[in-house]
Amino acid sequence: MKVAMYYSQEDIRIEKMSTPRIGEDEVLVEMKACGICGSDLMDWYLRNRAPLVLGHEPAGIIAKAGSIVEGFTVGDRVFVHHHVACLTCHYCLHGDYTLCEQFHKTHIEPGGFSEHFRVPAPNLQIDTLKIPENISFEEATLIEPVGCCLRALKKCSIKAGDSVAIIGAGPAGVIHTALAKIFGAVQIIISDLIDYRLKMAEKFGADIMVNPEKEELAEVVKSETDGRGADLVVVAAPSIGAYKTGVGVCRRGGRLCVFAPTLPGKYLPVSPKELFFSEIQIIPSYSTSHLETRTALELIESGRIDAKGLMTHRFPLTDAAEAFKTALRNKESLKVIILNE
Ligand SMILES: [Zn+2]
Numbered sequence: 466m467k468v469a470m471y472y473s474q475e476d477i478r479i480e481k482m483s484t485p486r487i488g489e490d491e492v493l494v495e496m497k498a499c500g501i502c503g504s505d506l507m508d509w510y511l512r513n514r515a516p517l518v519l520g521h522e523p524a525g526i527i528a529k530a531g532s533i534v535e536g537f538t539v540g541d542r543v544f545v546h547h548h549v550a551c552l553t554c555h556y557c558l559h560g561d562y563t564l565c566e567q568f569h570k571t572h573i574e575p576g577g578f579s580e581h582f583r584v585p586a587p588n589l590q591i592d593t594l595k596i597p598e599n600i601s602f603e604e605a606t607l608i609e610p611v612g613c614c615l616r617a618l619k620k621c622s623i624k625a626g627d628s629v630a631i632i633g634a635g636p637a638g639v640i641h642t643a644l645a646k647i648f649g650a651v652q653i654i655i656s657d658l659i660d661y662r663l664k665m666a667e668k669f670g671a672d673i674m675v676n677p678e679k680e681e682l683a684e685v686v687k688s689e690t691d692g693r694g695a696d697l698v699v700v701a702a703p704s705i706g707a708y709k710t711g712v713g714v715c716r717r718g719g720r721l722c723v724f725a726p727t728l729p730g731k732y733l734p735v736s737p738k739e740l741f742f743s744e745i746q747i748i749p750s751y752s753t754s755h756l757e758t759r760t761a762l763e764l765i766e767s768g769r770i771d772a773k774g775l776m777t778h779r780f781p782l783t784d785a786a787e788a789f790k791t792a793l794r795n796k797e798s799l800k801v802i803i804l805n806e
């Protein structure tokens with residue numbers, strides 16, 4: 466089978482690999498569509514593990530099922546989550562599913578940017594979802610990224626009536642916008658250096674769009690919130706500057722979501738004194754669990770999240786290198802999808 470092998474951002478090769486063999490409690494999925502995630506573009510994070518096959522937002526059809534598999538059969542259209550928690554360890558019992566040891570160990574093999582992939586038993590049992598008839602494979606690739614944003618907003622206790630500032634209008638920033646609207650945010654202010662992305666955010670419900678090259682986010686947030694700052698700030702841009710801006714636009718007692726990791730070795734100076742008196746809560750959110758993927762699927766199925774509207778580019782698997790280039794550099798792109806047709 467063909468796979469897109471990642472050596473670096475600039476070097477993605479179409480290679481041949483033998484189709485994975487499955488165990489009696491596993492399935493083999495024929496990939497149909499798989500999204501490129503912001504984390505697939507974090508070269509510093511991937512370089513040490515390369516060469517590898519990326520892709521963790523896959524949807525496809527079950528091509529083979531092991532002899533004792535229950536609940537799934539050949540021909541089922543499915544979304545598969547690449548990481549699943551054990552549901553029994555200390556972290557899981559405390560709801561910290563993404564910190565579970567098994568969560569990190571579980572993977573689809575070799576990855577989503579491949580003609581086929583193997584789904585290990587835990588992934589099949591805990592977080593493989595059948596895709597309803599009215600959802601396309603492409604739309605189903607949004608389940609994982611929507612789940613990640615959903616979890617972040619839940620962790621930050623988003624409430625109806627909140628004012629929300631989002632820094633970064635890439636795919637995650639725009640999904641946060643759409644979800645914040647669903648949760649009843651009254652004011653969504655989003656900033657990005659790319660006007661095209663701000664326009665997309667507006668389509669998905671942002672009330673005020675700010676290009677920091679033209680105006681100060683801090684000034685805009687201040688004037689829109691009676692000088693208070695936003696109740697909730699989501700930093701969806703991987704830079705220290707974005708975090709500094711984020712702290713600056715968060716109101717006293719507000720919540721700041723750490724959604725985008727910065728380069729290793731980068732630090733944000735925090736003053737315990739200022740934190741103490743401002744009571745700003747800093748809340749990180751990594752990945753998504755089996756709980757949010759189900760809700761994400763419902764939101765996409767009901768049309769409350771316009772999954773199609775988030776996608777701007779589609780490439781066949783054989784053009785994976787071009788797809789990565791587009792996700793990385795095309796200023797008029799949002800979600801880029803790789804297809805196996
Ligand atoms: Zn992702």
Ligand SMILES: [Zn+2]
Nearest residue numbers: 551554557565
């Ligand atoms: Zn666990």
